[in-house]
Every structure is written in C-alpha cells, then in structure tokens.
Amino acid sequence: MALQLDIKRIKGLQTPLYYYDLGVLHQTLTDLQKNAEPHGYHVHYALKANSNPEILHMVRQFGLGADCVSGNEVKRALECGFAPESIVFAGVGKSDEEIILALDADIFCFNCESRQEIRVIDELAAQRGKQARIALRINPNVNANTHKYITTGLEENKFGINVWELDKTLETLKKSSNIQLVGLHFHIGSQILDLEAFKGLCTRVNEIQQWFYGHHIIVDHINLGGGLGVDYHHPDEHAIPDFKAYFDIFQKFLEPRPKQKIHFELGRAIVAQCGSLISKVLYVKKGVKTNFAILDAGMTELIRPALYQSYHKIESLTPRKGEGEEKYDVVGPICESSDCFGKAVELPVVKRGDLIAIRTTGAYSEVMASFYNLRTKAPAVYAEVSVIS
Numbered sequence: 001m002a003l004q005l006d007i008k009r010i011k012g013l014q015t016p017l018y019y020y021d022l023g024v025l026h027q028t029l030t031d032l033q034k035n036a037e038p039h040g041y042h043v044h045y046a047l048k049a050n051s052n053p054e055i056l057h058m059v060r061q062f063g064l065g066a067d068c069v070s071g072n073e074v075k076r077a078l079e080c081g082f083a084p085e086s087i088v089f090a091g092v093g094k095s096d097e098e099i100i101l102a103l104d105a106d107i108f109c110f111n112c113e114s115r116q117e118i119r120v121i122d123e124l125a126a127q128r129g130k131q132a133r134i135a136l137r138i139n140p141n142v143n144a145n146t147h148k149y150i151t152t153g154l155e156e157n158k159f160g161i162n163v164w165e166l167d168k169t170l171e172t173l174k175k176s177s178n179i180q181l182v183g184l185h186f187h188i189g190s191q192i193l194d195l196e197a198f199k200g201l202c203t204r205v206n207e208i209q210q211w212f213y214g215h216h217i218i219v220d221h222i223n224l225g226g227g228l229g230v231d232y233h234h235p236d237e238h239a240i241p242d243f244k245a246y247f248d249i250f251q252k253f254l255e256p257r258p259k260q261k262i263h264f265e266l267g268r269a270i271v272a273q274c275g276s277l278i279s280k281v282l283y284v285k286k287g288v289k290t291n292f293a294i295l296d297a298g299m300t301e302l303i304r305p306a307l308y309q310s311y312h313k314i315e316s317l318t319p320r321k322g323e324g325e326e327k328y329d330v331v332g333p334i335c336e337s338s339d340c341f342g343k344a345v346e347l348p349v350v351k352r353g354d355l356i357a358i359r360t361t362g363a364y365s366e367v368m369a370s371f372y373n374l375r376t377k378a379p380a381v382y383a384e385v386s387v388i389s
Contacts (some may be wrong), residue, residue, distance in 0.1 A: 006275070006383060007317055010355060013381060015280040016297035017075060018366045021383040023059060023275040025362075029062040032270065035243040039251055046267030047073040048086060048224055049363040055271060055332055056080040066106070067226075067265035071098030081144045088138065088223070088265070090185070093159055099124050099276045102130060110134045111223065113160055115172045122176035133274040135183030135223055136161055136169065136384070140204035142188045144199065155165070163208065172214065181217070183263075184208065187225025188270060194255055195249050198227075202253035209257065222246050222256060223263040230272045231309050235359045247288045268363040275362025277302050277378075278317075281354040282333065290343075298332025299339045300375040303367045306338040317355035319348045330356070334373055351376060 005019065036043050044065035047056070056066075057080055065086030066077035077087050089102045090111035097384060099121055102110065110155060112118050112134045126133040139160035161169055173181055188201055201224065211280075212218070228246050231238035246269075256262060279297035286292075296300040314330050323347050332339040341358055 002347070005317065005357065007290070007355070010278055010317070010381070012336055014299050014379075015074050015278055015307060015355070016295070016378045017277050017278050018052075018301075018361065018378055018380045019276045019383070020362065020380060021274050021351070022051070023383060024239055025055065025058055026232065026270060027321070028274065029059065029064075031240050032243050032266070033062055035247050036055045036264075039247055041250075042246060042261060042263045043088070044263060044265045044266050045270060047077060047192045048367065049136070049267030050271045050365075050367050051076050052366060053080055054269060054382055055274075056361075059270070064262075067267070071095070071101045071125070072109065074098070074102050084108065088135075088263075090187075090265075091267075094224075096120065096124060100128070103128055103130050106130075108133065109182060109221070111137045113137045115161070115165065115169055117271060118169070118172050118176055118179060124176045125178035125193075131178055131180050133182045134178050135185040135219070137185040137187070137219060138163065138166070138208055140186050140188065140201060140208065142200045142204055163211075166211065170217075173217075179217060183219045183221030183223055184212070185225070187224040189263070190227050191229040192210065193229040195245060196250045196388045198224075198246070199253050202226055202250060202255075206253075207379075209255070215357045218257050219260070221261050221263060222254075223265065224250060225252075226264055226266040227289065228266060228269040230269055230360060230363075232360045233313060235273050235313055243269075244353070260338065261340040272363035274362050275360070275365060277358040277361045277365060278381075279356045279358065281350055283352060284328075284350055287329075291326060291350075293328040293347070293356070295330065295332055295341070295356060297341075297358070297378070298334035298371050298373075298375070299336065300372050301378050302361055304342050304364055312341060312361065313358065313359040314345050314347070314351065315357045317357055318353075319349075323349040325349070334375075 016178050043058045044067040046067040048069050060081050066082040068074045068089050069091040085108045086108045087107040092113045113198055121132050137160045141164050205358045212248050220268040228241055277297055279295040281293055282296050299306040327344045327346055330341045
C-alpha cells in the first residue's frame with residue numbers, strides 16, 4: 001500500500017504543508033480493529049501523536065477511546081465526539097485546572113503517577129462532591145530498547161510509581177475517600193520494534209498483579225500503554241504495523257484475572273504512515289564537502305530529526321530523467337545547525353522549486369510544530385478517499 005500523493009493538487013498549494021492520506025489511516029484502523037476485537041482488547045488512541053481534528057474524527061468512527069496527557073487534549077477529545085467514559089488522562093504533571101476539567105467531564109479514569117497526585121485529585125474531587133476513578137501508573141523497570149528520550153519505564157525516568165513505593169501508596173489510597181481505584185497502568189516507551197520488550201512487560205505485570213492479589217486487591221482494568229513502533233525506512237512496504245504479532249504477545253504471556261478488561265494506548269502505530277511533510281526546495285547550495293538542498297520546511301514543522309536524530313525517508317516528487325542522482329544534506333531554513341532532515345541523501349538532481357516529501361510524519365510532526373523564528377503554522381491537506389462515509 002503506497003501513500004496516494006495528488007501531485008497536481010499539491011503543486012498549486014503553498015508549502016510547507018502536512019499531507020494526510022486518510023485512506024491509509026482507514027486501512028490501518030481496520031487492521032487494528034480486526035486484530036484487537038477477537039481478544040476483547042480496548043484501544044485508546046494517544047492524542048499526543050496527532051491531535052488533528054480530521055484524524056480524530058476518523059479514529060472515533062472506529063470506536064477507539066482517547067488517551068490524553070493534558071487538559072487541552074481532554075477538551076479536544078470531547079470536542080471531537082469521544083465519549084467521556086472512553087477517555088483516560090495520563091501525565092506526570094497534571095495541574096489543578098486540568099484535573100478539575102476532567103472531573104467535571106466525568107472521564108473514565110486518571111492514570112496517577114505519584115502519591116501526591118492521588119492526594120490532590122482526592123482533595124479536588126471532594127470539593128466538587130465527586131468520586132474520581134484512578135489507575136495507578138506503576139513503573140515496571142522494563143527496558144524498552146529504544147531511544148533514551150522516549151524510554152519511560154525505568155526507575156531513572158520521571159514517570160510512574162516505583163514498586164518499592166506501593167505499600168505507602170496503598171496507605172494513601174485508604175485515606176482518600178473520594179478516590180476509586182479501578183486499574184493499573186503501565187507504559188515502557190515509544191517506537192519499540194523488539195516485541196520481546198512487551199514480553200518482559202507481561203512478566204512484570206503478572207508479578208505486580210500477584211503482589212496486589214496478596215494484598216486482597218483485584219482491579220477491573222489493566223492498561224498496558226502503547227509503544228509499538230513503525231518502519232520509517234520502508235513506509236510503503238510496511239505501511240501497517242504487525243498488530244497481530246503485537247496483540248498475540250499479550251494474549252500469550254499476560255495472565256489477567258477473570259473479567260479484567262485489557263486496555264492499550266496506541267498513537268504512532270496508528271497515524272505515522274498516513275502523513276507526509278511536503279516541502280519545496282528554496283535553494284541548492286554547493287558546499288566544500290557536500291551539497292545542500294535547502295527546503296522551506298524546517299525543524300519548526302518536524303523536530304524529530306533535530307531532537308532524536310531520527311530517520312525519515314526523503315523523496316523527490318519532481319524526478320528528472322537522464323540527470324542521475326547526487327547526495328545532498330537536506331536542511332531547513334531555521335537559524336540552527338541542527339535544522340537538518342538528513343545527511344548525504346541520494347536524490348535525483350535537485351533544483352529550485354522541486355517538491356520534496358518527508359515520509360512517515362503522521363505522528364509527532366504537526367503536533368510538535370513550533371513558532372520559532374516567528375514561523376507561520378503549516379496547513380494540513382487531506383487526500384480524497386472513497387472509503388469515508
């Protein structure tokens with residue numbers, strides 16, 4: 001399945017722009033649903049990957065819930081039609097205002113990351129005469145074997161409650177009369193390609209569940225987070241992640257208690273491949289050791305290469321016959337040396353005005369855009385698809 005790029009349409013538009021093929025998104029959601037439903041798994045879409053309303057409307061049509069990490073994400077999910085009972089609110093630093101917003105909306109669950117947070121939610125819920133449903137986000141100390149900036153499940157990370165804090169956490173819960181413990185939450189990181197990491201997560205969850213069982217506690221919900229990675233190098237050949245292999249790991253190694261509901265929070269795996277950042281070549285500059293293709297898109301539109309040194313496939317949408325290929329450092333216009341999308345990228349000979357596609361930008365691209373250098377926000381454009389009713 002290849003991304004459907006309407007070149008004639010794009011040529012008439014101002015660049016840079018975010019291009020979304022909603023057909024790819026539809027097929028991805030269809031495959032996700034096909035592989036989650038037989039196990040009875042509940043999937044919440046992680047809005048932090050992409051909170052574009054058009055994306056969210058399609059995600060909601062497939063019956064997914066919403067995983068939010070800010071008050072504004074909770075508000076966006078509600079505005080886009082997600083039912084409050086399908087919304088979970090995670091995040092290590094929820095403000096009082098954000099907690100009150102979620103309480104008033106009567107969302108399904110807060111994923112709590114510290115004892116102090118539990119006390120604050122209890123106090124705010126009491127003030128409003130409400131019971132707040134929470135899940136304890138527990139740090140399983142499992143290495144996700146991914147980039148250090150997107151690893152979240154180790155004791156050195158800021159996220160979650162450590163296992164050695166659980167006794168005191170139960171004491172806090174006993175004193176919190178406006179808190180209802182409904183679940184346990186785990187998340188070990190993002191862009192995980194080694195499925196063995198999820199096997200390790202299952203083992204730790206089983207052990208932690210046994211600890212709670214020993215304290216006469218069985219929760220109704222187990223939330224295993226997300227983190228399934230995508231293939232940035234081969235976006236057309238592997239446009240849809242292997243959801244079957246992912247869910248099969250949990251089906252095989254997780255040992256849930258009877259009637260427990262199993263939840264996941266997937267983001268990147270759902271939306272990454274449906275998007276491309278489309279840019280135009282402003283200048284071609286000959287350097288001492290390399291050529292530079294200077295684009296009108298920069299780290300303000302896609303920060304991942306600068307922040308994570310991440311790879312994105314870069315393609316010319318203006319191929320030329322008979323002129324061969326050259327290597328270019330593909331860079332943006334921002335006044336930072338880190339504003340570089342790729343070094344020594346082989347492309348057909350590049351000229352001013354050529355269109356360039358930076359692939360697999362449906363996740364953590366538009367949503368992380370900034371106004372640095374007083375840049376104008378790039379617009380979003382959507383492919384026409386017949387599968388949408």
